[in-house]
Amino acid sequence: MYSERSFGDVVSQERRGIDQPNHRVLGHVVQCDGARAVISATIDPSASEEGNANNYWTVGKMISINLVDARTVGIVYDIRKPDRLWEGSTQHSIEVSVELVGEVRDNPETGAPVFDRGITTYPCVGAVSHRIRARDLAAIYDLGGRKGVTIGNLAQDEAISANIAIDDTLSRHFAVVGTTGVGKSTAVSLLVRKAVEARPDLRILILDPHNEFAAALPELAIRIDTNTLDLPFWMFRLEEFAEVLFRGRDIESEEVDLLRDFIPQAKHLFRNPSGGSYIRRTSDALTADTPVPYRIADLLKFIDERMGQLDSKDERPALKSLRGRIEAVINDPSYRFMFSSRMIDDNIHRAIGHIFRVPHEGKPITCFEMAGLPSEVVNAVCSVLARLAFDLALWSDGKLKLLLLCEEAHRYLPSDPRLGFAPTRHALARIAKEGRKYGCFLGVVTQRPGELDPTILSQCSTVFTMRLANDVDQSIIRSAISDSSASTLSFLSSMGQREAIVFGEGVATTMRMKFERLELARIPGRAKALAGNEHGADEDDVDLAGIVARLRNVQKTQMTQAPLSGVSVSPVKQAGEPDFRRPAAVHQATLDIESNFGFTSNSASRFGNRTRQD
Ligand SMILES: Nc1ncnc2c1ncn2[C@@H]1O[C@H](COP(=O)(O)OP(=O)(O)OP(=O)(O)O)[C@@H](O)[C@H]1O
Ligand SMILES: [Mg+2]
Structure with a gap:
C-alpha cells in the first residue's frame, strides 16, 4: 500500500530526539481489517505516573494513528494482554483494539486540523499510534460554523468543551435517555437554559410529571397546574x-x-x-x-x-x-x-398565550405540573396541548418556535400501541413527523427507551444517551447509532453520573461528554427541596x-x-x-370566534392573520 519511503516516514514520524519526551507514542499497528485496527503496545507498571502511557489505554478513549499526510482517529473498545499473565514489575505487552472513525488533516493554508468522517488511507502495519492531540480532538467535534452552545466537557479531555449545534438539535428533535437517577432531568434543565439563551424566539412547554422543573428554572419559567390551567372543555x-x-x-x-x-x-x-x-x-x-x-x-x-x-x-x-x-x-x-367560567368567553387567546408564553414577559418556559393528576387528565390535556403547540407554530407563519418537552415520554408514547392514549400519541407523532417545517420541536426524555414508541425515537435526530442498565434499552440505542459499531458502546452500562454519549445531527461526531456540574439550586428535584427548606418547611411537619x-x-x-x-x-x-x-354578558361573548381555535380577530392578527382551512 505504501512505497518503502512513505512506510519509513510513517513509522518514523513520531520518532523523537533522544532528549525529547516520547510520552505521546503509545504503540504500533499490528493488524487492520478496514474498520478496525489492533495496536501492540507496552506498559510498564514501574513507570512514574507522569508521562506514563499506562493510564491512557482505557476503553472509550480516542487515539490517533500517524500516517504520512493524515492522522487516523480510532476509539478504543477492547484492551487485552494475550497471555493473561502478570509478573511483577516487568514491562508487559498488550493488544489494544480500536475502531477507526475518521481522519484529521492539517489545512494546507491555515495549518488548522480538519476532521473528516470515514477513512481514505488505512493504517499500515507498523504505523505509530499516539495520544491524540488536544487540537485534533477539538477538530473532531468542531461544528463547522454551526451555532454551538457549550453543555459540558469532553469525557476524554476536560479542558475541551462539549458543544452541540443548538439549531439542529432543536429543530430535528432530540431525546435524552438514561437509567433512573443518572442526571436526565438535570441535563434537560441545562439544555433548556442554553436553548433559550441561544434562541430568544423559542418557547418551551415542559410536561413535568414530577413537578420539579419550575423550581430549577425560577427566573425563566412559569408553572401551570390544573388549579391555574385554563383549558376549556x-x-x-x-x-x-x-x-x-x-x-x-x-x-x-x-x-x-x-x-x-x-x-x-x-x-x-x-x-x-x-x-x-x-x-x-x-x-x-x-x-x-x-x-x-x-x-x-x-x-x-x-x-x-x-x-x-x-x-x-x-x-x-x-x-x-x-x-x-x-x-x-x-x-x-x-x-x-x-369547566371554570373564566374560559367560556372570548379571552381564550389570552389563556393560550399564557400557556405558550406569547408574550413571554421574560419567562419563555412553561412547566405543566402533572404530579398527582389522574391519568385521563394527563392524557387528554397532553393531547390538547400537543395539538395546540403544533397548530400555533403552524399558523404563526414561523414567528413562533415551540419546543414541547416530554419527561417520562414512555408513559404517553409507549411502544405497545394498545397502551397509552391514541390522540396524545397522534398529536406528538405529528410534531415528530412534520413539526420541523413549522417550528414545532419535540424533546423526549425517558429512562426506558425500549418502552418508547420506536417511530418517535427514530424521529429524534440527536440523542443524549446516559447510563443504560437494561439490555433491551442498550440494544435500541446501539442500533440507532449509525457511525459507530456496537462493540464501541460496551460502556453504556457503566457510564458515570452526568456522562453522556451524544450522537446525531446536533454533533459533528458521536461525542462522549460530561454535562456541566450544576449547583443545587439548579438541579430539578433538589431545587424544590432547597426552596422548601428556605421557606422554613420542617421535614417532620407533615401537612396532613x-x-x-x-x-x-x-x-x-x-x-x-x-x-x-x-x-x-x-x-x-x-x-x-x-x-x-x-351571566348574560358572557352569553353574548365568544360569538365572534373566527378560527377553529376560537381566536378573536385580535389574536388572529397576532398570529399572522390567518384562519385555519382544515
Ligand atoms: N449536571 C449535574 N450537576 C450536578 N449534579 C448532578 C448533575 N446531574 C445529576 N446530578 C445529581 O444526580 C441526581 C439525579 O439527577 P436527576 O434527577 O437529573 O436524574 P434523572 O435521570 O432525571 O432521574 P429520574 O429518572 O429518577 O428522573 C441529582 O439530584 C444530582 O444530585
Ligand atoms: Mg428525572
Missing part, C-alpha cells in the same frame, strides 16, 4: 372529552355517539342563542371536534329533551349514564380547569390536612370558598343538580 376533541368523561376506562360507543349528536347542537345554540334550529351538514357545519364554545347546561338540556321523547326508550339507559358522567366530571374539582384534602380531590381552602363566578362547581353539590348559571 370545548377545546377538547370528542375523543379527548370522552377520555375525561369515561376516566380512561373503556368507552361506551353509544354514549359517545350521543355526544357526537348533541355537542354540535349545543355549539350551534351558543352561536345563535336567539333560535334557528341546528341543521347538520351545512357549509359551516360544526362538528363535535370543532373548538367552538358551547355550554354544558345546553348539552344537559339536549340530553334531558331526548330522554323525554317517547321514542327514546331504548336510548334512555345510555342517556342517563351519559348525564351522570357529565355531572360527575363537572362537579369534580380536579376538572375545574376545564393538605394531604387529606388532596386525597379528597379538593383544595384545602376550597370547602369555604365561594364558587367561581358564572359557573357553580361545588364539591359538595349532589349529583343530579347541574347548576350552570352564566
Whole structure:
C-alpha cells in the first residue's frame, strides 16, 4: 500500500530526539481489517505516573494513528494482554483494539486540523499510534460554523468543551435517555437554559410529571397546574372529552355517539342563542371536534329533551349514564380547569398565550405540573396541548418556535400501541413527523427507551444517551447509532453520573461528554427541596390536612370558598343538580370566534392573520 519511503516516514514520524519526551507514542499497528485496527503496545507498571502511557489505554478513549499526510482517529473498545499473565514489575505487552472513525488533516493554508468522517488511507502495519492531540480532538467535534452552545466537557479531555449545534438539535428533535437517577432531568434543565439563551424566539412547554422543573428554572419559567390551567372543555376533541368523561376506562360507543349528536347542537345554540334550529351538514357545519364554545347546561338540556321523547326508550339507559358522567366530571374539582367560567368567553387567546408564553414577559418556559393528576387528565390535556403547540407554530407563519418537552415520554408514547392514549400519541407523532417545517420541536426524555414508541425515537435526530442498565434499552440505542459499531458502546452500562454519549445531527461526531456540574439550586428535584427548606418547611411537619384534602380531590381552602363566578362547581353539590348559571354578558361573548381555535380577530392578527382551512 505504501512505497518503502512513505512506510519509513510513517513509522518514523513520531520518532523523537533522544532528549525529547516520547510520552505521546503509545504503540504500533499490528493488524487492520478496514474498520478496525489492533495496536501492540507496552506498559510498564514501574513507570512514574507522569508521562506514563499506562493510564491512557482505557476503553472509550480516542487515539490517533500517524500516517504520512493524515492522522487516523480510532476509539478504543477492547484492551487485552494475550497471555493473561502478570509478573511483577516487568514491562508487559498488550493488544489494544480500536475502531477507526475518521481522519484529521492539517489545512494546507491555515495549518488548522480538519476532521473528516470515514477513512481514505488505512493504517499500515507498523504505523505509530499516539495520544491524540488536544487540537485534533477539538477538530473532531468542531461544528463547522454551526451555532454551538457549550453543555459540558469532553469525557476524554476536560479542558475541551462539549458543544452541540443548538439549531439542529432543536429543530430535528432530540431525546435524552438514561437509567433512573443518572442526571436526565438535570441535563434537560441545562439544555433548556442554553436553548433559550441561544434562541430568544423559542418557547418551551415542559410536561413535568414530577413537578420539579419550575423550581430549577425560577427566573425563566412559569408553572401551570390544573388549579391555574385554563383549558376549556370545548377545546377538547370528542375523543379527548370522552377520555375525561369515561376516566380512561373503556368507552361506551353509544354514549359517545350521543355526544357526537348533541355537542354540535349545543355549539350551534351558543352561536345563535336567539333560535334557528341546528341543521347538520351545512357549509359551516360544526362538528363535535370543532373548538367552538358551547355550554354544558345546553348539552344537559339536549340530553334531558331526548330522554323525554317517547321514542327514546331504548336510548334512555345510555342517556342517563351519559348525564351522570357529565355531572360527575363537572362537579369534580380536579376538572375545574376545564369547566371554570373564566374560559367560556372570548379571552381564550389570552389563556393560550399564557400557556405558550406569547408574550413571554421574560419567562419563555412553561412547566405543566402533572404530579398527582389522574391519568385521563394527563392524557387528554397532553393531547390538547400537543395539538395546540403544533397548530400555533403552524399558523404563526414561523414567528413562533415551540419546543414541547416530554419527561417520562414512555408513559404517553409507549411502544405497545394498545397502551397509552391514541390522540396524545397522534398529536406528538405529528410534531415528530412534520413539526420541523413549522417550528414545532419535540424533546423526549425517558429512562426506558425500549418502552418508547420506536417511530418517535427514530424521529429524534440527536440523542443524549446516559447510563443504560437494561439490555433491551442498550440494544435500541446501539442500533440507532449509525457511525459507530456496537462493540464501541460496551460502556453504556457503566457510564458515570452526568456522562453522556451524544450522537446525531446536533454533533459533528458521536461525542462522549460530561454535562456541566450544576449547583443545587439548579438541579430539578433538589431545587424544590432547597426552596422548601428556605421557606422554613420542617421535614417532620407533615401537612396532613393538605394531604387529606388532596386525597379528597379538593383544595384545602376550597370547602369555604365561594364558587367561581358564572359557573357553580361545588364539591359538595349532589349529583343530579347541574347548576350552570352564566351571566348574560358572557352569553353574548365568544360569538365572534373566527378560527377553529376560537381566536378573536385580535389574536388572529397576532398570529399572522390567518384562519385555519382544515
Ligand atoms: N449536571 C449535574 N450537576 C450536578 N449534579 C448532578 C448533575 N446531574 C445529576 N446530578 C445529581 O444526580 C441526581 C439525579 O439527577 P436527576 O434527577 O437529573 O436524574 P434523572 O435521570 O432525571 O432521574 P429520574 O429518572 O429518577 O428522573 C441529582 O439530584 C444530582 O444530585
Ligand atoms: Mg428525572
